Amino acid sequence: MPTEKSSQDDFTKASKTVQKQIAETEKKVGDATRQVEEEFLKTIEEMNRAVMSRATAELELGLKLSQKLTAARSLPDAMAACQEWLSEEMNARSDDARRFMTNSQKFMTTSTRLFSSSWSGADMSR
Numbered sequence: 792m793p794t795e796k797s798s799q800d801d802f803t804k805a806s807k808t809v810q811k812q813i814a815e816t817e818k819k820v821g822d823a824t825r826q827v828e829e830e831f832l833k834t835i836e837e838m839n840r841a842v843m844s845r846a847t848a849e850l851e852l853g854l855k856l857s858q859k860l861t862a863a864r865s866l867p868d869a870m871a872a873c874q875e876w877l878s879e880e881m882n883a884r885s886d887d888a889r890r891f892m893t894n895s896q897k898f899m900t901t902s903t904r905l906f907s908s909s910w911s912g913a914d915m916s917r
Contacts, residue, residue, distance in 0.1 A: 830901045
């Protein structure tokens with residue numbers, strides 16, 4: 792028959808075990824959250840680099856059009872320059888859309904891992 796002292800010892804052991812499990816879970820969640828934050832930051836940095844690169848390319852493309860229009864000696868030359876510029880603009884917009892979709896997918900994947908894996912304490916393997 793368990794004594795009061797024995798029950799108290801069992802309760803203390805169980806309490807310490809639960810506290811240890813809670814601390815381990817908190818650490819796992821914290822680690823997972825840090826990893827997700829790092830992935831978000833990396834994705835944002837990639838997006839910023841792409842935006843800056845795109846802005847530079849846009850300026851260069853506009854300058855190139857300006858130079859070709861200035862050098863154009865006839866209407867067909869000017870139209871060809873505009874057509875070339877428009878073609879390059881359309882390709883750039885297509886690349887921008889593709890990049891946007893890729894980055895959006897990265898955010899969704901990272902968010903899904905955060906909410907499905909990290910809260911259960913599972914490893915967030917890539």
